[in-house]
Amino acid sequence: PPLEKFVDALPTPETAVADTSAYPGADYYELTMRPGTWRFHRDLGPADVWGYWAGNPRDRHEPIGMGYLGPTISVIKDQPTVIKYRNELPTTHLFQFVIDAIRSGDPQLAPIAPPPYTSEPPFPENVNVWNVVHQHGGFTPPQSDGMPLHSFSPDGIHAESYTTLEPDRVKRNEAICAYTNHERASMLWYHDHGMGMTSVNVYAGLAGLYLIRDPADERLGLPQxxxxxxxxxxxxxxxxxxxxxxxxxxxxxxxxxxxxxxxxxxxxxxxxxxxxxxxxxxxxxxxxxxxxxxxxxxxxxxxxxxxxxxxxxxxxxxxxxxxxxxxxxxxxxxxxxxxxxxxxxxxxxxxxxxxxxxxxxxxxxxxxxxxxxxxxxxxSGADRTTPPRKLKLPAVVPNEPEPRIHRREWVVYQHKLFSTMTFNAVPFMEPSQDFIKAGEKEIWEYVNPNHDAHPMHVHLVNFQVLNRQPIDAAAYQADYEKWIDGGRKAADKPVLANYFTGPPIPPDPDEALSYKDTFKSYPETVTRIITDPWSPPTEPIASIPNSGTELPATYVHHCHLLEHEDDDLMRPFTIVDPVA
Ligand code: C2O
Known part of the structure; x- marks a missing residue:
């Protein structure tokens, strides 16, 4: 029978409590990934789930969490956070059949196609669970950013780029990351980003909120x-x-x-x-x-x-x-x-x-x-909040392209034989081929010749949607495929401008003049975004050695359909020193 609607009260994830003594001037948290149970509805039995639990410096025995999802991390803008992540998940996956199917390489068995790893798979055969935590929307140095190849398993096995701050203070199944909190007041979130396994890990429950508050915003008169x-x-x-x-x-x-x-x-x-x-x-x-x-x-x-x-x-x-x-x-x-x-x-x-x-x-x-x-x-009392039309919110500065701004093209390429998608027909595991000068803005053009929309996310930077332009998707796809099959000769590359079927269209009202880290790449359309200047934070965070960024620094951008990012619609890019 269908579930009865509106019978369970909405829960709100509890806010984690910071330990303010561990790192002077910074908030310290310990977040543990752990299995648990959770009832999704009054009339459903308990489900096995995964979630994050925060340590509780006030009461050492009462960790904060619900079992599913994770506690909210709430921080003050510009006051850094240090988090130790601990992996206490089981060594068999909650959706082990997916892991087995992917390992078998049989696309009939796998709900998602097997990732075409072009180098060694990141974990040995007997490891089934690996995780890493990404702070989505953060301006974070790469070693704390939580990218797929930073994954680590509950049994302490590490992927190739696993790094941790404070190596003397962690066990094999832990990693310490630090965040500047230099972002604008906003709602970021943290979620699992395990290599090729993000979809099943997040589905199991590994996601939570990360709120950045600016004390100056108290005066705005918003509901709180x-x-x-x-x-x-x-x-x-x-x-x-x-x-x-x-x-x-x-x-x-x-x-x-x-x-x-x-x-x-x-x-x-x-x-x-x-x-x-x-x-x-x-x-x-x-x-x-x-x-x-x-x-x-x-x-x-x-x-x-x-x-x-x-x-x-x-x-x-x-x-x-x-x-x-x-x-x-x-x-x-x-x-x-x-x-x-x-x-x-x-x-x-x-x-x-x-x-x-x-x-x-x-x-x-x-x-x-x-x-x-x-x-x-x-x-409970008069509503004294400011009527929305009278709100004086911090202004968004329009991001205008300079005449010689660098443009980069990302084509959503669906492999002919597999359902796998890549950017520019290059698998994720190929080394970075994109080098961006620190301090410069860029225009990124996402060419989507598919019939579906993709939510595209770029790590490290905020951007604004510039415009969209319709393309003859079938012709572009066919010619692009021909170009790939013909060995990608530079002279034969399809020129996007030849496929436009109409003029550029301005961004939707809800995305115009807005700071974004994820945008909708509509089907049969090129969507252009203009980034803020690329500037990974250089200074050390919370006086932790090696916690700032050293250039070159590699990050990723990807489709946020989680099954797509696992398989294989994600690419690294590298920020380089403009004068080196
Ligand atoms: Cu929300 Cu790379 O992720």
Whole structure:
């Protein structure tokens, strides 16, 4: 029977407690990856899950976590954080059949195609679980960035680029990373980035929030405390007994929305303004979300709201009725439940966004109702927050290209024989071929000749979406394939400009003049982004030796459909000293 909706209260991950004595001037945390159990719904039995647990310096015996997902790390801008990650996961994977199928190399067995590793697989045959933690959206030195080849296993086996700060203070199954927190006030997140295994590791529960707060923002008049609610959106499939099923072939009706770990939760709210900080932490699902008021309330078909921020922090408030959020994107909203009578129920609804977006409407699993806000709590006091249209938020500086700005092209190339995708037909394991001068901006053009949208994420930098331009995708794909098959002779390379089918289109209103770290690369389109100057932090963090960046420094960018990044839509790039 279908799960009853809106019967479980929305949980909120607890905030981790910093130890402020370990590193003077910095906040120190210990986060342990551990197996646990979690009920996704009142009527589902407990599921085996993986999650992060934070140590608790106030009470050594009470770690902070729920079992699924991880505690929220909340920091003050520019005050550094040091985190020791510890891997206490089992040595057999929660989705071991996926690992076995990938090892077997049989694409029939593997829900995702076997990664075409072009060098040695990063772990020996008897190692089934490996992990690394990436702070998504951070301006982080590479050794703390948590990239796939930094993975380490519970039994203490390391991938080739495993590094740790403070090597004398860690065991084999641990790594210490440090963060500058120089980002703008924003909601980052941390999640597993294990080599080729990110999809199954995140699916098991390895994700959490990382909030950067700027004390100056206290004066803005935003809803805070219990009126500021993070929503971590995911979709999950369950066995009848409540265990997690990892299928990637979800059938209509089987795919269930999960918010902060609960299926179809509800949140009781007061009739006042709330700040909703939404993260799409799904493996592959896009959501087109709107707030549906009760049918008997004649307002508008849906409740309008204000967008006040995106991935990289605040932007000019934008009045909206719905928005499309791709995996890893964040939308920071103000919703006013004060305009509704007591007892109103507002349903957060997804429409026309199947798993692979845009997909074919009506085909493939769609989720409509996601969660419900129930205006049932009496007003505890007047709402003194600033009306969104009067908010004075820190301005976004438009990022204009200089005339001689360097351009880089990334073609989403689907391999003819396998379902594997790569950038520019180059597998992830090939060494970096892209060298970027520190301190310079660049324009990156993502050419997507597929029929699906991809959420693209670039480590280390914020960018703005410049524009998009439609292309003759079939012709481009065919000619690009011919060029690859013909040995990639420079003179024969298809010139993108010959395939445009229309003029550039400005960014969507919700992404224009916004700081982004993940954007939607729409099908049959080239999407252009312009980066902030590339500048990995050089100074040591929290006085830890070797915690700053030394150039050259290699990072990655990738598709944030997690099965795509595992297989193999990810490439390294390298920041180099401009004068060396
Ligand atoms: Cu959210 Cu490289 O990842």
């Amino acid at each position: 405390g219990e009126y500021e609610v993070p929503l971590i959106l995911q979709d999950r499939t369950f066995h009848p007994d409540g265990r997690l099923a990892y299928t990637m072939t979800q059938q209509e009706g089987e795919d269930t929305p999960v918010v902060n770990g609960k299926a179809y939760p509800f949140l009781a709210v007061e009739p006042r303004r709330y700040r909703l900080r939404i993260l799409n932490a799904s493996n592959e699902r896009f959501w087109r979300l709107r707030f549906d008021p009760p049918r008997d309330v004649v307002l508008q078909p849906n409740l309008p709201f204000w967008l006040i921020g995106t991935d990289g922090g605040f932007r000019a408030p934008l009045h909206m009725l719905n928005f499309l959020i791709g995996p890893a994107e964040r939308y920071d909203l103000i919703v006013d439940f004060g305009q509704l009578p007591m007892g109103s129920k507002v349903t957060l609804t997804n429409y026309h966004a199947p798993v692979h977006y845009p997909g074919v409407p009506g085909q493939g699993p769609e989720i409509s109702e996601v969660m419900q806000f129930q205006v049932t709590k009496p007003l």
